[in-house]
Structures are given as C-alpha cells and as structure tokens.
Amino acid sequence: MINKNYFNLQSSYLFSDIAKKVRAFKAEHPDKRVISLGIGDVTQPLPQACIEAMHRAVDEMASSDTFRGYGPEQGYDFLRQAIADNDYAPRGVKIELDEIFVSDGAKSDCGNIGDILSADCSVGVIDPVYPVYVDSNVMAGRHIHLLTTVPQEHIDIIYLCYPNNPTGAVLTRQQLKAWVDYALREHSLIIYDSAYEAYIQHDDIPHTIFEVEGAKQCAIELRSYSKTAGFTGTRCGYTVVPKELVFDNTPLNQLWNRRQCTKFNGCSYITQRGAEAIYSPEGKQQVKATITYYMENARLIREALSQMGYEVSGGEDAPYIWLKTPQGVTSWQMFDTLLHEAALVTTPGVGFGPSGEGYVRLTAFGRREDCLEAIERCAQLKGE
C-alpha cells in the first residue's frame, strides 16, 4: 500500500507551473528576452574563498594519504565549530557542536524534520508560506492551520520563516518573543527557518531565534548557505536542535541524531570545506559584497516600483519584494501580464497561500543589468 496522504497534495508544485508557462511563452516568442525575478535562485558566483577551499578539498580526495571516506553524519567538527563561533557566539548565543547538524541543505532538513514527529501533531504556518512546510506535512497526514498571527488555540508545531519568504517581512525581537512565549506556554515546537538572515540590515532585528530567551527550550532552527553564499547548486545547510529542547517529554536532539544517522550519510566533504571558507576573513568579505549587491538590486526595484505608484513591502532586510497588484487584478493575472507584456517572470503570491492573493513576489537575486531592464520594462508597461 502506498502513502495515501500524497493524494491530498495539490496537483503540482508552484514553481513547476510557472516553469511551464514560461516555457510556453518562450516557444511562442523566441525573439523576446525573458528576465526572471521569479524563483529565488542566485546569479552571482560562489565566493572565491569557497572556490579555493573546494579545489584544495578535491585535491585531498586524489591521494590516499589525504582521502576522506565516510564523514560524520552530523557534519565535520571544523564546520560545526565555525558555525558556533561565527553564526551564534557573536550574537551572545552559545551553541554546542553536537547541537549542530550539517546537511545537504535546508530544504532536505525542512522536509525530513517531520520524521521525528507524530502524524497526529497539528501544524501552523503563516499564510502566505513557503510551500515545502505545507506539502511535507500533508504528506505525513498532518492537519495544517493557516495563521496570520499568534493563534488563540493550541497548535503543536509552528513554522516561522524570518526574514520571510515570500513577503520579505521581518520580526522585531519583541514580535519574535511573542511566538516563543506562546510555544513555551503551549509546549509547542517552533521550526524556525532563518535561511535569509544574512540579508538583515537593521541592527535590532534578531538573526537567530535563539537570541530570544527560552527559545532553546522550544525551537529548532534551520539555516542554509544557499542564499548566504550562493550554494543553491552546491547544497549545504544546517539545523540546530538544542539539547534543552524537550518536546512531548523527549529530547529532540537525540531523536534527530538518530534520524540523521539512519537515513543520511553526511554532506560531501568537499562541500563542507567550501562552507567552512565562508567564515574565513576573505570569505566573509566576499559574502558581504554579494549580499550588498543583491540588496542594492532590492532597493532599486523597491524604489522604482514605489515611484510608479505600486504598493510594495519587503526588500529592506530580505531579498524579496512583495508587490501588491492593482485593484481587482489577481496574482496570476498580474503574473500573466508581466510575462506577456514585459517578458518578466515573477511569482504569483497566491501560489504561497490564500493570503498571497493580490500580490506577486519579486526577487533581488538577478544581475544588476537585468534588474534595471526589468524596472525599465515595468515603467513602459505602466506608461502605456
């Protein structure tokens, strides 16, 4: 027998639908140059420090004296130490190495974390939402609650993503504390996705949920190098499961460790050396330069659209701009107009959930010249 919960999934994945429409448009208009502000994929190369580290690691694999076979399922200590020292210690958060689980990316961890949780758990997500939170839980047969704020009722597991995908919104420390307080009071589990924390520009916005007191007792944090350092195709991320975290009378750190040891065999050694280099002085500088580049794209797009009279949010501490469609225009209508009239790919907000209706998401991950041309095309469209 198969897992019948799969029949409850929506028939296809948002980004596949978009890709299909874009393919059809390109086939009809082979002369038009399509610019994508759609799927959140990066365009800038890996930091040079990562390139050099991976070359060295590849060379190590070429000699039996330096060859590396199976690594620790949880990741090498050299990377876990760099994570603890750079992503947490400077923010006053002490994370021990055996609380860090390196993986082939946050999407895998986000999909797999449900393995250790009961199918009976209720799940709350903030609508609009990254589809993986919903789909992976539908696959497990869990009931999903679409939330817009801290709920009144009890919910077992809450997914939070800040800076937010798709809206680009952030939470202040006080707003995040309201969620932690809720989870502590309700004995709920928060799964906190901070894949975009590197884009935070304002000093008072927390980069990790563990900056909030008590969060170690109620939260798991997912991190990714995809957007931080262009690792979307290189695949590396990590998950922090604090040892203080007890859910349903069970320390989740041990459970996740068992899951990973049984169903995962660690992330590529070469990739982990690449990730380690992100934390070198050169790596940090290079990462910062790339993020500055993307955030300048975000500023240009945000300001231009705003000047054209569009209502926009996000893009200040996140690489996503959330554009309100004109009155009476649906997300998919706006998507179609931008595709057909301006050869621009966006992501319809409704694809992220019902509260996304009436919005499209734009990403700042393009090349500068493409962003500028996209703005120009929007201006022309508006002027017509």
Next chain:
Amino acid sequence: MINKNYFNLQSSYLFSDIAKKVRAFKAEHPDKRVISLGIGDVTQPLPQACIEAMHRAVDEMASSDTFRGYGPEQGYDFLRQAIADNDYAPRGVKIELDEIFVSDGAKSDCGNIGDILSADCSVGVIDPVYPVYVDSNVMAGRHIHLLTTVPQEHIDIIYLCYPNNPTGAVLTRQQLKAWVDYALREHSLIIYDSAYEAYIQHDDIPHTIFEVEGAKQCAIELRSYSKTAGFTGTRCGYTVVPKELVFDNTPLNQLWNRRQCTKFNGCSYITQRGAEAIYSPEGKQQVKATITYYMENARLIREALSQMGYEVSGGEDAPYIWLKTPQGVTSWQMFDTLLHEAALVTTPGVGFGPSGEGYVRLTAFGRREDCLEAIERCAQLKGE
C-alpha cells in the same frame, strides 16, 4: 507529540557500538596500531577523471557566466544519460531518463523511500541484513519479517541486496527470478540494493534486477557510487523507479518524483560532474583498477583464512568476506578476540540480525599492506 516508533529502535546503531569499543581499546593501548576490516569504507582515492571533472566544475562556479544555481531535483540529464547508457543499455535494459533519480547517496534514498509507502505495509528483509532497511522501517512503524528465502506468506515490501552486505553472497539469474516471480504474483514491491554490483566478477550474475523479465513491474533499484568509485565521502547515488511499476494501483515513479521535488533539492552540481566522469573512458579504466585492487585484497584474505582452517564465504563477487566463528564462539566474542589479541576491527555478524550470529564480516576495502598485516596477525593468533 513525537514519532513514538523511534522508541522501538534498538538503542544504538551497530557501527556506533563498534566505534565505542575501538575507541576504548585505543585509549588503553595507545601503542597498538589498529587495523580496520570493519566498517565498509574505502581507502583508495577518487579516480583521477573524477578529480579533474570536479576541479572543472568548481571553476564553473567561480564565474557568473558558468555558475550553476538550483539544479533539477532529479539530477542533471548529463548524468542520467550516462547512467542509462553505461549502467543499463549494455546489459540490454532500457531505462528512460525520467526513471532515474540522482541523489546524495543510496543511504538517503533507502531511508527516504518509505515516505511514499503506507505504514501498514509488511516488510521482509533477508537476515542478516544492512541495518538501515530495518531501522528506517521501524521508524515508520512497519512490521518486519526476517526471511532467509522466498517466503510462503504474502509480504508487501521486500528488501534485497546483491551482491550482499554483509555476507558477500550473490544471486544467480534463476534465484533472482524466483523473487521477481514472487513479487509479480503477490503484487509486492522489491527494493533492490545493488550498491556492490561493480564487484561482480562472474559473467552469469545479474548486475541489475531489471535484467530479469517483469522486474520493471515490481522493483525499485538503488545504486551508489560509494563503493564503485570511492564516493563514500563525496556522496552520490541514484534510484531507478520504472514507469511501468504500479503498486497499490499507483505509479510509484510519480510519487517518488513528488517526494524528491518536495523534500530534496538535488545533488551538488560539482559532485554530479564528478560522477559523470566515472563513465568516461579514463574513469572506467581507473574504477576498474581500484576494484581489481580491492578484489585482490578479498582473494588474499579469503584464501589465507581458508588455509588457516576457517570457514569463509563471499569475497568472490563482493568486497565482503563472511567468516564463520569457531564452534561455540559468538560474533561479539570473536570481535573482541580479534580486537584485543590482534588489534583488528571486524563487524560482528549478529549486528546484522540473528542469523548473523556465529559470523564476523571482513571488508576488502583496506590498503594492501594492512590486509597483509591483518592476515599475518590472524595467522599468529591461530598459531598461539
């Protein structure tokens, strides 16, 4: 609530227990050089063709013109084509590209495949068995049947691994056909792990289950580059889910595709270029040389132990030698003796299941000089 099935797992993982004992021995005897014929990890470097391909791929990631972001969740076509053309076509098996799912390794696929199957399925494994088949199903709450041969009763899902880990046994085409016939008759699903197929030396042993007629209607095949090309630390494998395979009235290819698109984001581009190079003329030659090296280790170990009067099997079409312990000696006793008297690490057969009691597993993945010294130490132990 947590997934309570985890409480039904045996308290720890076989190889962790072994590692603990070895650490203790080393701490007590810092002067002794421990040789491991235990965990099945390779020692020879990656093929030079893979090294060169990965260097090129790393360089592609350094320039925005050749940079690769998100790849297909199912793997790049360049690798899927190489797989179809080299692993299947020459054996008369036609596999289409969308039947191949590239991943970060067979352990992940083996652990995750249960996602698409109901928790109500009965599972049959051949005792002794690779622990992941059992543990991943216990985690899902499935009932496990330990089999030694084709069963009389109905079982929903059967795991087969040939060449076998741990025993090194292989199945003839006729023996494999008996399983396929059973699955077709019972509408069962076979999960066929052929991670060690590259070690097959005899022409009449099938390398893939799809060489058997009807297998595409009842089997999923797992493949790994870990043992073929030393990818244990580089992480790449693939799973073939034929489109003809219908289980519980549902095409599993679509289900697995959905699972991978939702919970996985593809294998590293750099790694996939490395894997592709395995199929180049140089890559094939280099892989063959390494496998010849390991199989010569296997022959040396097998023949030496046999001459010492031990009963051994395996090691002819597989990198594992299955050693029967002397009368009245348990697996763990034999393990302890070899560790304490000869500083040799083996794997107790009982760790793989009750029918493994009275055996230890030796691997041929060591360096030649270590294999020779291990033989020498065994001879001395025997002579005492």
